C-alpha cells in the first residue's frame with residue numbers, strides 16, 4: 200500500500216514558476232512604492248521639494264537615519280534589537296568633544312578612541328544578550344539608559360554644561376572635518392558627504408547580506424537559531440559582530456553630526472533608536488528576524504527624510520510627522536505579516 | 547545476548563560501517579537505554595522501532611555523538627570509537643537529520659542546502675558566495691534524489707514537510723555522509739508525504755549509504771528496512787533481519803508482545819534467567835499470535 204503512494208507522489212506535477220509574484224515577494228518593494236508616492240506627492244504639492252536645494256535638504260536629513268537604519272536592519276535580520284543605538288551617536292560624539300576640547304587630546308586619536316569605545320559597547324551588548332539568553336530588547340534598554348545617564352552626568356561633571364561647543368578651535372579640526380561634515384554646492388543645493396556615507400553603507404550592507412557567508416549567517420541566526428547552530432554557523436560571532444556593526448554605524452553618525460555642526464548636545468540621539476527600527480520595518484524587515492533588506496531600510500530612511508522636510512516645505516505643523524510615521528509603521532507591519540504568511544515559514 | 551550479535555554478525559562477510567555492542571546510557575539515575583546491539587551496513591537500512599520513551603532518541607544521540615554511552619562499545623569500520631561531539635561524528639561521516647530538520651524556513655532552498663558550508667570564490671575582500679554554483683549543485687543533488695524543484699530560490703518554508711525532509715536528507719548525502727540517521731522523519735507527515743520520505747530513504751540506501759531510520763510505525767519501517775531493532779523501555783526486544791520476521795510479527799511484537807516480553811526481561815534481571823517464572827513468561831510471549839517460532843525465540847536466547 201505504501202508503494203503505490205510513493206508512485207503517486209512521485210508523479211506530482213512540477214511547481215509553477217511565477218516571476219511576477221517573485222518580484223512582489225522582495226522585502227523592499229513596499230518601501231519603494233511608498234517612497235515614490237511620497238516623492239511624487241511633495242513634488243506636486245510644494246514648489247521647492249523637487250529642486251536641487253530641496254533635494255539637498257531631504258537627502259541630508261535621510262542620510263544619518265539611513266546609515267543607522269541599514270545597520271539596524273542587519274541586526275534585526277539577525278534577530279536582535281539595539282535600543283542603545285540612538286544614544287550611542289551622542290555618546291561617541293561626546294567622547295571626541297570632551298577628549299579634545301577639555302583634555303586637549305589630538306583629535307584623530309580622540310576619533311579613534313571613540314570608535315573603540317563604541318565597538319566595545321556593541322560587543323558588550325552582544326555578549327550580554329548571548330550569554331544570558333535574555334531578549335536584546337531588555338539588555339539594550341539597559342545599556343541605553345546607562346549610556347544616556349553617562350552622557351548627561353559626565354558631560355556636566357567635566358564641562359559644567361550639557362553641550363560641547365567651540366569644536367572648531369580644536370587643533371587639526373579642519374583635517375578631520377571634510378571626512379564627516381563637508382558639503383558641495385550643486386546648482387544652489389548643498390549636498391553633504393554624509394549622503395555618500397549613506398549610499399556606501401547601503402551598498403556594503405547589501406553586498407554582505409546577499410553575497411557573503413556572513414550574510415547567509417545573519418539570515419540564518421535570525422530565522423532559526425537552533426538550526427543554524429546544528430549546521431555549524433558561528434552563532435556567537437555573527438550576533439556579536441552585528442551589535443558591533445550597529446555600534447560602529449552609531450560612531451559614524453556621531454562623527455557626522457559632530458563635524459557638521461561642530462557642537463554636540465548631551466542628549467543627542469536619545470529617542471531616535473525607534474526611528475531606526477521604524478525605517479528598517481518600513482523597509483521590509485520582520486520584527487521576528489530572518490527577513491529584510493538593507494536597500495529597504497535605506498528607502499525607509501529616505502521616506503522619513505522626505506516626509507520630515509516635505510512637511511516643513513508644505514508649512515504644516517511638524518508634529519504630524521510622528522503621526523505619519525506611526526501610520527507608516529502599522530501599514531508596513533501589516534504588509535510584512537501578509538508577506539510572511541504567504542512566503543512560507545508558517546512555523 | 548551474544549546470539550543477537552551472531553545473527554547479524556555472521557550473516558555478513560563485510561565489516562559493518564557502524565556496530566553497537568551492548569550499548570547503554572543513563573541520565574543520572576534514569577536508565578534510558580541498556581544492552582542494545584545492532585549493526586549498520588553499507589547500502590542497508592537499519593530501523594529502530596519503539597514506542598514513545600523507548601529510548602530511540604537516546605540511541606541515535608549516542609551514534610550522533612551528542613551523548614557518550616555509559617556502557618557498551620561503538621565500532622566504526624570495526625574499530626572502537628568514542629565521539630566527543632556531534633562534530634566528531636559528522637567528521638566520521640555520520641550525519642543526523644533531527645525532527646526539526648535544521649532548516650531556516652524563510653531562507654531559499656539553496657541557501658539552506660549550503661548553510662554553514664557555503665561555497666565561495668575570490669580572495670580577501672572580494673571573497674564572495676558562489677551563488678551560481680551552489681544553485682546548480684542544489685538543483686542537481688535534489689534532482690538526483692528525484693526531487694524536481696524548478697526554483698531552488700523559493701523559501702524552504704514553502705515546501706511541504708516531506709519535501710523539506712528530503713532536502714535535509716539530500717544535504718546530508720551531499721556533504722559526504724556514510725551513515726544517515728533520521729529521527730522519526732515520518733512522524734509528523736501524512737500518508738503521502740511519508741511515502742515520499744520513504745522513497746528517499748530507499749534512494750539514499752541505493753546510493754550506498756547506511757541508513758538508521760527511527761520510527762514507531764512498523765508499516766513505514768518494513769517496506770524499506772533490512773534490519774529491525776526493537777526497543778522497549780530502554781532495552782532491546784531483539785534485532786531481526788528482514789528474512790527473519792514478517793510485518794505481522796513486527797507489528798504484533800511492538801504492540802502486545804512488547805509488554806509481556808519486557809516483563810519477562812525485567813523479571814530476568816530481578817530473579818536470574820533460569821527462574822521458572824521467567825521461562826513461563828517467555829513461553830507466554832512466544833505463544834502470542836503473530837510472534838511465532840523463530841522470531842519469538844530470537845527475542846531472548
Ligand SMILES: Nc1ncnc2c1ncn2[C@@H]1O[C@H](COP(=O)(O)OP(=O)(O)O)[C@@H](O)[C@H]1O
Nearest residue numbers: 573576578596597598599600601602603604605
Ligand atoms: N536528557 C534526559 N534526561 C533525563 N532523562 C531523559 C533524557 N532524555 C531522555 N530521557 C528519558 O529516557 C527515556 C528514553 O527517552 P527517548 O530516548 O527520548 O525515547 P524515544 O525517543 O524513544 O521516545 C525516557 O524515559 C526519557 O524520559
Ligand SMILES: [Mg+2]
Nearest residue numbers: 599602603604
Ligand atoms: Mg524521540
